Amino acid sequence: MSDDAPREETHKDPEAPDDGGAEAPDDAVAAELVARFDGAVFVRSHGQPVVYADRSTWHDVAAFLRDDQEFTMCIDVTVVDHLGTPERITVDGVAPERFEVVANYLSHPRNRRIRVIAEVPQSDPEIASVADLYPGANFPEREAYDLFGVTFTGHPDLARILMPDEWVGHPLRKDDAPARVPVTFKGNRS
């Protein structure tokens, strides 16, 4: 018996293109966001609704989601560093930058999620903080600042949280700390 017999593919058929395209949002919340905010582009990423928002509208988007769309919880705020990445999703209407700030929101009453992504350039790594709207974003924004160096303006206490206070640098940046340090061998001790 050989393994050369063809195996059935267990991959799902790919849906309608899930990268790029100024597609009409089929998610109600995303449709509202795209209509209301300039520069907002909707994308379906593996079945999940994602809205790429302009950096200047970051705080307003969060306020709109919380006050108008019943998004009760900001699940997570994080940053992605795309420096040197070989392949990256391209979205029409969104100019890619080095950093992407990603926020996931969850609405309990409507039981739905949405992800909002903003491009942040390397020359000016700064974005508004949503910690005044969602106090739970306090810690994750501090972590993003600590590990990536992205400043969240308006944050009540933007200080290092994971690294020691006197640490220099932002370790999770691709050009900062190496992911693998050389193994140290200690000398023979008899």
Next chain:
Amino acid sequence: MGLDQVPHNFLTGRIEDVVKWAQRNSCWPATFGLACCAIEMMATGAAHYDLARYGMEVFRASPRQADLMIVAGRVSQKMAPVLRQVYDQMVEPKWVISMGVCASSGGMFNNYAIVQGVDQIVPVDVYVPGCPPGPETLMHGILTLHAAIRSGEIMKRREHTTHGGAGIQLSEPVPA
């Protein structure tokens, strides 16, 4: 250690044995559980694997009252000074078991955040490998330490090689 200065005859030899017996059979660990290894250390102290039969179920929170520091888990850059401070606060005689691969060598976390081996900070007497080491492995490490205390080799080794400090090699030996 004071007893080494006493000129030995058969009487003081016996006393030294008694002292070593007391030291190894009631070696109280300081609570220094950091990560996953701490869970296995607690499991070793619990009923199934029972460290109490070796006199070690009393994990002292205060380093002043502890003899043994089991560094259980990965030591991050922020924790390293704390580790050294706790070690310094312990009173002689004191021993260190480096539990798990993260404490022994940095483990699988070969990156900026983890001290690559706790022996860069404190002198280690026994390294216990495993990720995490099961309770049996930790007990084997502890019994190895007890055997080394019994034979006295632990005290000799520290004086001649590490000079009591954290792996600092001096160009000349410290005068005895």
Next chain:
Amino acid sequence: MSLEETRLERQTDEGAQELRPSELVLTGGQWPDGERDGDTMIINMGPQHPSTHGVLRIMMELDSETVVRAKPVIGYLHTGMEKTGEELSYVQGCTNVTRMDYASPLSNELVYATAVEQLLDLDVPERAQWIRMLLCELNRMSSHLLFQATNGMDLGAVSMMIYGWRDREETLRVLEKITGLRMNHNFIRVGGVAADLPDGWREDLLELCELVERGVQDYETLLSSNPIWLERTVGVGHITTEECLAQSITGPILRSTGFPWDLRKAQPYLAYDQVDFDVIYTENGDVFDRYRIRLYEILESIRIVRQCVEKMPGGDYRVQDLKVTPPPRARIDESMEALIHHFKLFTEGFRVPAGETYAAVESPRGEIGCYMVSNGTAKPARMHIRGPSFYNLQAMGPMIDGCMVADAVAIVSSIDPIMGEVDR
């Protein structure tokens, strides 16, 4: 003896803090006999402390025995796991994430594997889903038993430590039989699980369920109506639903405020929609409620485990796609192609097309999520784990203010943080 007003930058090394005007710091010598009232003192609890559940440092501003303000300082276990995650291939990734929440490692593996499978648009076979669900529920049991043990010990019921560990050992024994390891199993992998269930698993699980059920009844008898326990936990560490939602708090803490949100019911994954279980929630939002929720969740997990024993489907325990999962070991001797697949998989790994996704499951501590960005190579471009304890620690603010130091211990214990996933 000197009284000096010390700037807080030095005192706390946490950056500038606002200072109450009457605050003074004493250095050396004896305490003055008290002309000063309304003085507060800033002390550190941890990072080396018997009851901070790992290396958590809490800076507390105390007015005699009352905590005026508390601030958690974390980072003492920062392991750079997200950076290591970018260095390890998708095949190796589970070994890394499993060490984040080390009390429930299988949840971490599940969320990582789910995220990668979403990026690959991969369908996991049904038996693998059920095995994963079974393991997650066993993990929920062992994690909540750990909670019972440490919570009891922190509050003074030291025998709970031994009892909780006794039952946890039995659960770990079953987990060891299935996965090969007591902790940090690396068993739930991309494409399914690493191996099939061993012989005799049904009997082992049913025996375990009976044992743990008896244990839980014992703990209930021991603690739930114990007046000392009630004194120490009822009304302590109160939090409301609004505060929880605002602070991104999920899991038993959110459920203790009267809001029955559980991802297993609200956004079912694996096979949770095919088993019967209840979401445990209570109304008061205090330490006692959280203890009871976790205790009853053990019983619900037992219920799910029994249903898994009955309803486990047959089939593959992992996807039969050799580009993603390794071939069975025996095959490697027979087939060159299997050997090549095994080699490529374990040296290079499989490539994932560029994309990004967020996957979330309900771990014993709350919603654990994995935000993953792939870039066409065999290693993730970004692997971020949303660890629930990181967010749950923000609950400490509203809960601790105004309570006593002993209550602070009870509150931290009831939050049940695991520093591995807080600091990553």
